Amino acid sequence: MDHLITTPHLDAPDDFYEALIDAHRGLDSAQSQALNARLVLLLANHIGSLAVLREALHAARDSA
Secondary structure (H helix, E strand, C coil): CCCCCCCCCCCCHHHHHHHHHHHHCCCCHHHHHHHHHHHHHHHHHHHCCHHHHHHHHHHHHHCC
């Protein structure tokens, strides 16, 4: 059964955050937005479940 995991699940969240910030370092706004778009699509492909992705979209939208 595929469901969005919303409880803490990341092995090293601080390390990931640092890597994310590093990936954006030196990019202008357009390049940074393009990186985010590519990252979202790569992670969506990895997840692979449209149901889970829809849950994520709704959760992200509701928290905006």
